[in-house]
Every structure is written in C-alpha cells, then in structure tokens.
Amino acid sequence: MSTNRQFKLKQRPVGMVKREDFEFVCGPVPEPGDGEFLVRNAYISLDPAMRGWMNEGKSYVPPVGIGEVMRAGAVGKIVRSNHPKFAVGEHVVGLFGVQDYAVSNGKGVTKIDPKLAPLPVYLGTLGMPGMTAYFGLLEVGKPKAGDTVVVSGAAGAVGQVVGQIAKIKGCRVVGIAGGAEKCRYVVDELGFDACIDYKNEDVRKALKQHCPQGVNVYFDNVGGDILDTVLTQLAMRARIVICGAISQYNNTAPVKGPSNYLSLLVNRASMTGMVVFDWADRYGEAVREMGGWLAAGRLKTREDIAEGLENFPETLLRLFKGDNIGKLVLKV
Amino acid sequence: MSTNRQFKLKQRPVGMVKREDFEFVCGPVPEPGDGEFLVRNAYISLDPAMRGWMNEGKSYVPPVGIGEVMRAGAVGKIVRSNHPKFAVGEHVVGLFGVQDYAVSNGKGVTKIDPKLAPLPVYLGTLGMPGMTAYFGLLEVGKPKAGDTVVVSGAAGAVGQVVGQIAKIKGCRVVGIAGGAEKCRYVVDELGFDACIDYKNEDVRKALKQHCPQGVNVYFDNVGGDILDTVLTQLAMRARIVICGAISQYNNTAPVKGPSNYLSLLVNRASMTGMVVFDWADRYGEAVREMGGWLAAGRLKTREDIAEGLENFPETLLRLFKGDNIGKLVLKV
Numbered sequence: 001m002s003t004n005r006q007f008k009l010k011q012r013p014v015g016m017v018k019r020e021d022f023e024f025v026c027g028p029v030p031e032p033g034d035g036e037f038l039v040r041n042a043y044i045s046l047d048p049a050m051r052g053w054m055n056e057g058k059s060y061v062p063p064v065g066i067g068e069v070m071r072a073g074a075v076g077k078i079v080r081s082n083h084p085k086f087a088v089g090e091h092v093v094g095l096f097g098v099q100d101y102a103v104s105n106g107k108g109v110t111k112i113d114p115k116l117a118p119l120p121v122y123l124g125t126l127g128m129p130g131m132t133a134y135f136g137l138l139e140v141g142k143p144k145a146g147d148t149v150v151v152s153g154a155a156g157a158v159g160q161v162v163g164q165i166a167k168i169k170g171c172r173v174v175g176i177a178g179g180a181e182k183c184r185y186v187v188d189e190l191g192f193d194a195c196i197d198y199k200n201e202d203v204r205k206a207l208k209q210h211c212p213q214g215v216n217v218y219f220d221n222v223g224g225d226i227l228d229t230v231l232t233q234l235a236m237r238a239r240i241v242i243c244g245a246i247s248q249y250n251n252t253a254p255v256k257g258p259s260n261y262l263s264l265l266v267n268r269a270s271m272t273g274m275v276v277f278d279w280a281d282r283y284g285e286a287v288r289e290m291g292g293w294l295a296a297g298r299l300k301t302r303e304d305i306a307e308g309l310e311n312f313p314e315t316l317l318r319l320f321k322g323d324n325i326g327k328l329v330l331k332v
Numbered sequence: 333m334s335t336n337r338q339f340k341l342k343q344r345p346v347g348m349v350k351r352e353d354f355e356f357v358c359g360p361v362p363e364p365g366d367g368e369f370l371v372r373n374a375y376i377s378l379d380p381a382m383r384g385w386m387n388e389g390k391s392y393v394p395p396v397g398i399g400e401v402m403r404a405g406a407v408g409k410i411v412r413s414n415h416p417k418f419a420v421g422e423h424v425v426g427l428f429g430v431q432d433y434a435v436s437n438g439k440g441v442t443k444i445d446p447k448l449a450p451l452p453v454y455l456g457t458l459g460m461p462g463m464t465a466y467f468g469l470l471e472v473g474k475p476k477a478g479d480t481v482v483v484s485g486a487a488g489a490v491g492q493v494v495g496q497i498a499k500i501k502g503c504r505v506v507g508i509a510g511g512a513e514k515c516r517y518v519v520d521e522l523g524f525d526a527c528i529d530y531k532n533e534d535v536r537k538a539l540k541q542h543c544p545q546g547v548n549v550y551f552d553n554v555g556g557d558i559l560d561t562v563l564t565q566l567a568m569r570a571r572i573v574i575c576g577a578i579s580q581y582n583n584t585a586p587v588k589g590p591s592n593y594l595s596l597l598v599n600r601a602s603m604t605g606m607v608v609f610d611w612a613d614r615y616g617e618a619v620r621e622m623g624g625w626l627a628a629g630r631l632k633t634r635e636d637i638a639e640g641l642e643n644f645p646e647t648l649l650r651l652f653k654g655d656n657i658g659k660l661v662l663k664v
Contacts, residue, residue, distance in 0.1 A: 059598050060597075060598050223594070228589070242593070242594070242596050242597045243597070244597070245594055245597075248594075254591050255591045255592070255593075255594060256589065256591065257560070257588065257589030257590040257591035257592070257593055258589040258590070258593060259586050259587045259588065259589035260587070260589070261574070261587075261589055261590060261593070261603070262555070262574070262577055262580075262587060262605070263605075264574050264603060264604065264605035265392075265574045265575070265576070265577075265605030265606065265607065266391050266392050266605065266607070267605065268604075268605055268606060268607060268610060269604070269605055270602050270603065270604040270605070271593070271596060271602065271603045271604075272596065272600075272601070272602040272603075273594070273595075273596035273597030273598065273599065273600055273601055273602070274597065274600060275597065275598070275600060278600060
C-alpha cells in the first residue's frame, strides 16, 4: 500500500480509443482529509459511456479533463476514514476512477453488502447498468404483457437485464447480439424467446420472422444500422428507448442518423432518450426488487472479469469490439 | 355540366412530381346510385402528403393506384342526391379527388356551413391542416405556458395554425420559413415572437438567439437539415412532433436521418410521430374551439388560392417549392 497506480487522460481520442490516449502513472497513496475516506478499488467498471466522457464538450456530464484520472465507476473497500458515516472495512460503490485508491467525501457513494451479491454485480445488474435497464424499460419503454420487446446489445450489461425484466413482465423478448455464443447465452441461459446474430443474419428478415406482429418496444443500446432496421418493423404506437449508441461512439465520421425515422410518423411511434441519473432517488426501490428476483433465480447475471489494472486500455477496447458477454469489469 | 375533367395518376413519380406523371382526361359526369350523391368540387386541397400517396407501397393509407383519379381533399356542393342524409345544395368536404365532380356514399364526408367561414378555410384551418396543428401541438407536443415552441413550415397551412395556438396557450413562438415575406407574415400578421428565414440565415445561430433557454417543443413539418439543426438546441425533456418531412418527399436519394438524434438522450427528449386521423372522433371539438378563436380574431387564417383545375400539376409543384403562403388550394 505504498503506490497508487492511475490511468490519466492524456489526449482526446480520435476514432477508436487506444492505449496512447492514456498515461499510466504511479504516485503516492493519497491521505484522506477531514470528512473524507480512502477507498481501495477492487473492481473497475467498463462502460460504453466512458468513450463519450473522453470527448471535448459537455454532454449530460462534463468531459474528463486532460491530465485527470479517467472517470470510472468502481467498487472497493474503505481502508482509512475521517468521515463519520463511512467506516474502515465497509464496501462502497462510486465514481472512484481508474486507479488503485481514491479519496472521497461520500458524495454519490453507496454502501453495499458483499454478502448479498458478489462485488462485481454491484457494477452490473445491481449497479448503473441494472438501474438503466430497470428504469429505461419500465418507465420509458412501458411494456405491457404480450408486447414484443426487442433489445440490442442483448448480451451486454444493460441488455441482459432489459430482456429478463421484459420476460418477467410477460413480454415476448427478442435480442440482437453479435455472434452465436452471445445469442446462445441470452436464449438458453437467460430465457429470451429468440436472438438475432447481426453479424451472421439478415436483421430485417430475422425481425420479420421473430416479431410477426411488429416491435412494440425497442430498447436501443447500439444505434446505427440496427436502429434503422428496427424502425422498419415497428408496431403501431411503438416506443423506442434511446439508451446508447455504442456503434457510433468511436466514429470519426458524423453519427449515422436513422434514415427510417419517418416510420415514427406512419406508426405513431416515439423515440425517447434517457439518462439513468434521473431516477437516482429510486435506485433503492430497483435494487430491492431486482435483488428479490436475483435471490429467487428469476433474474440471472453474468460478469466478464478481466484482470490487472494495467490492462485497462485493452479491456476498454474489448467493450467497443463487443468481445464481452455480460458486464465487463476489471479486477484491480 | 356535361363533362368531368379528371387528373389520373399515370405513373409513379421519380423525384420531383411533374405534369407527365398525370393524365388529364375528360369523361362524362357520373350518375349517383342509390344511397349516393354527386358533388361538384369548388376547391381542391393541395397537401404535402399527396406526394407520399403517389408512391408504391402502403404508408398510413394505401397508395393511389395507377389509372385512378388522384386522391385529394376537396370542398364542394351537392348537385344531385339519392342519399337520405345529404340534400342538394348542401356543402360538404371529403376526399373527392382532383376532378370536377365526384360521387360519394357519404363515408368520411362532413357537412359544412359556408356562412361561418369561406369554403377554402374548410380545407385549411378548419380542415385537415388545422386538425393536424391542433391535435399534434396540444396532444403530442403538450406545450406549457412559458415554453418555447418552434415550428417549421411556419407560413404553411399547418405551421400558421400551430404557432398561433401556441401563442394562445402562452408560449414563446419561433417560426422557421423560407424567405422574408413568409417571415414577415408570421411575425407581423400572426404574432409569432420571431421567424427564422432558413434561406438567408444561419438557422443554428438564429435558434440560439431566439431560444436562449432552448426549444421545449418542436413541431416538424420539414425534416432534413432543419430537424437536425433544431435537435442541437433542445431544452431538457423537449418534445418533437414529427408531422411531416416535406424536404424529403421528392428525394431520389434515401431520406436524410437526423444525425443529431442522440441529443434526445442527452436532453431526455422525445420525438413522436402523428397522423391526424387518429383524432377523427374529436374533430368537432377542435372545430368548435378554433371556430371560436377565428370569430374572436385570436386566430387568423390565410389561403393561397390558385385557379383552374387544369393547373393542378403546376400548383402541386408550387407547394413543394415552398411558393405558397398559407393554405394552398385550387379553385376549380
């Protein structure tokens, strides 16, 4: 416990993110001040949104500054504390950054119980991706029993939860994922009704086959051609949840707009953007309900655990290549 | 009253519609059968949607078949009747087509009172465009007093009504239109707060200037670059009403998708398509309320009246060139 390894943002990436966009530095372990505590990170979260945080210009949060530690969610253990409400030995989750140790004043930090679920689950199904799936699907997508729900990035951290919640709510669920292994995972292990392998299938034909009544809810994590294709298969009054667009985040060309958006008109459909932070005051409710589903075996969760803080850039790349199945985390 | 002039669809247009896409024929005036009546058209409606009806493939209504009379809304007078509920001398509005005379069984036909408003108004502000503006703005856009409402095609049949209703509801209203004369019309005569001349101004800069708090409701009649630009200026939780996309209807290239659609995510905004027919059972309510506004001078209406059935193709072209101010109709 003498050095703190950190990945700092060195330059704004152009196109696909790469190791040279970061600086890997070793510094002293910081000392928590009054009202602060020191966390030793155990697992670091890899999220598609991180690519956006590296860009210039404000989005829904300010960008990471050049020379700053790369922002990341993480779960860890408190090893020193001068904070009245956080004690040494407690486990916490927060935006602790890509580093071994972080100092925090407790703002935006949540205590977790490692006996209820393994630590990485608090970065996935019981963390931001799970919250995103829960509120995005239920509050924005508003599925009704019997609806056909399509989700892209189906084997990813958000997608795997979206599809399972939709099944719990009595929907027919069709995933879209890249590769046979992912498709097998969501159908055989998670119980989706079908999964379309966009790398090896004609997505439009497959949607027609698996969604003969059209798509009532589309939860979009990917954007690009897949969004455009799903637009051609909407049912009347369909709801599209715009959660992300991972296919577009490393573009050097402008984002591809959905050229079939007039299908919204013909089908009286809507496309609505969401950011999970808007439901922060209801996370507890979602964790309780999803925790119950997990305990009852109705909700399954998978984490893809890479190892070694030093491998952060390559691990982040795996996310954008779509290599992971389930929530991708890095064991420090 | 011996011949019935008709424009029939001869071929499906490629790109901009042209006279050669129609056949102008003279036939006998048809005889109404039992339960039918004969209407003599007085004014024919020119609507952007007509371009879509000329294309192959089902949209929200089936296409006009090759060799069929071109579909069009029209207002006229009953000159013969074998229908118990429609009498000779009554004025009616319906989809009577681009011709002098039409036979109808009364389905989808509405009686109108020419003493309450001039006949062309029943094709505009008290007709489909007015209904579209009323329900699209109020039911889909859901403006609140104090909101900033932007409407494109501001000097058109729908846009002129959208902006005035938004003003009545206490909103700040910014139009987008092509040319100084249209902009002068909507600001000086209709009372919009501002109008952006997209042909001579930088729309993005002008939106920033006129909508310093961002756009709460955008009523889109045009699509294309203007939709994409408005997307960059949304306020949080903005609502975009997709009513039409006249800039795209004569494209030979694919429709331009809105490449800034991820602004929906950042701003938790929505984009919703509408088709006015869904509110058919509430038209009466809208006509009563708008009729009241017209009588009180709170709602103004303008019609652009071209003359001569034989000039139908050129008049339709004027619509797509954006030549008209107010509702474009053709006096038979």
